[in-house]
Amino acid sequence: MQSPSAYPTFRFRRLRQTSVLRKLVKETRLSMDDFILPIFVEEGIEQPVAIPSMTGVVRYPETQLAEVVQRVWRAGVKAIILFGVSTHKDEDGSDTWSENGLLARMIRIAKAAVPEMLVISDNCFCEYTTHGHCGVIHSCGNTVDVDNDLTLINLQKQVVASAKAGVDMIAPSGMQDGMIAAIREALDAAGYRHIPVMSYSTKFASAFYGPFRDAVDSTFKGTRDTYQMDPANGREALAESLLDEAEGADILMVKPGIAYLDVLANIRAHSSRPLAVYQVSGEYAMIKAGAAAGVIDEKAIVLESLQAFKRAGADLIITYYAEQMAEWLTA
Numbered sequence: 141m142q143s144p145s146a147y148p149t150f151r152f153r154r155l156r157q158t159s160v161l162r163k164l165v166k167e168t169r170l171s172m173d174d175f176i177l178p179i180f181v182e183e184g185i186e187q188p189v190a191i192p193s194m195t196g197v198v199r200y201p202e203t204q205l206a207e208v209v210q211r212v213w214r215a216g217v218k219a220i221i222l223f224g225v226s227t228h229k230d231e232d233g234s235d236t237w238s239e240n241g242l243l244a245r246m247i248r249i250a251k252a253a254v255p256e257m258l259v260i261s262d263n264c265f266c267e268y269t270t271h272g273h274c275g276v277i278h279s280c281g282n283t284v285d286v287d288n289d290l291t292l293i294n295l296q297k298q299v300v301a302s303a304k305a306g307v308d309m310i311a312p313s314g315m316q317d318g319m320i321a322a323i324r325e326a327l328d329a330a331g332y333r334h335i336p337v338m339s340y341s342t343k344f345a346s347a348f349y350g351p352f353r354d355a356v357d358s359t360f361k362g363t364r365d366t367y368q369m370d371p372a373n374g375r376e377a378l379a380e381s382l383l384d385e386a387e388g389a390d391i392l393m394v395k396p397g398i399a400y401l402d403v404l405a406n407i408r409a410h411s412s413r414p415l416a417v418y419q420v421s422g423e424y425a426m427i428k429a430g431a432a433a434g435v436i437d438e439k440a441i442v443l444e445s446l447q448a449f450k451r452a453g454a455d456l457i458i459t460y461y462a463e464q465m466a467e468w469l470t471a
Contacts, residue, residue, distance in 0.1 A: 170446055170450065170465070170469060172217065172465065174446075174455070174457050175457055175462035175465055177212055177219070177458075177460070178458060179220050179222055179223065180199040180200065181223070181225065183202065183225065183226055183242055185201045188201065193350070193421070193425055194428070196460075197460055209250045209254050215463050215466040215467075216466035217466065218256075218258060219257070219258035219456075220257060220258070221458060222260070224243055224267055224268065226241075226267060228241070228242070229269055229270045230268075231271065233275075233298075236268050237294065237301040239305070241301070243302060244304070244305040245305075247302060247305035247307045248305050259306070259307055260311050261307045261309075262311050262313055263295065263299055263311060273286050273364070274286060274364065275287065275290070275294065276290040276294060278290075286366070286367055288316050288367075291316050292316055295319060295322060299312070299323050299327060300326050300327065300330045307335070308335070309338055310323060310338070311338045311339070311340065311393075312337065312339060312340060313343065314340075315368050316367060320337060320387035320388055321387040324337065324387065337389050337390050337391070338392075340418075341380055341381040341384035341393055342378075342380050343395045344371045344377075344400065345368035345369060345371065346396050346420070349421060351425045371399075371400075374406065377394075377400075377406070378410060381394075381411065385411055385413050390414070391415070393418060393458075396419070397418060397419045397449055398419070398445055398448070398449075404417055407453070408454075409453075414455045415453055415455050415456070416456040416457070416458060417452075417456070417458070418459075419445065423445070424461070427445075442468075446461075
């Protein structure tokens, strides 16, 4: 038997003895202030449409959006991001900069329903174009690609229309070079210097997005490899976010989440900007599938995953579990 002096003087287990003690020394905490809830709104429907690949998530009709916003606000959700499923698609996504288009209508409805709710617009074109790409397309040899600079011109029109409709925050997701500088220029020139921009600054061409395309009824074919990031590139990921910060982004974002904790942590180490992460449709769908198969504890997995995002450096989390978290955090 060793003498007592041979044992370590500090024992980590001393602070793990009871649940109260463990909570007192907990380093990472979740609250409803952390979460942003995505909401899908579809034109031309009268009842919610279930999304088979995303159990529990639906596309709502416009007539029910106000009620949904009020419900989630009462539950404790304080921020939402709006995605439209348009029936007025064209080659350029022009409905997005119409003052009577779906994007503007969603914003007005949500703000009127709960003025205190932080309403964020997802500013892109993929849900509003016939081809499903994130901007103006052109032929490049035998492939179709997005014209970066022509897309920026349309994006400027779109964000100003969103601002006029009353949006609280702009969230551009198209991964076009120079998009933050273009957006900031347009908003400032139109008198909306106060509106912050949350950039999808590091968005990967990921396999985790599949169910989202069902959610927005996408007609997209092909890949977005020419404008979204290669999942293999960590240094480039940091450079993308730091460039957006330099162009004026108020909040940076990593998308997807769980497979990119290293990227999240690296950006946090190099930037003091608020940092968001998107727990995307594929992450959500895998948790739901595992829970349905009885092989994981859904609540425990979700809490652990969301804590991992915050531990890695995220301040904000976009998650389809936001409303459910209101119940779990008070249980």
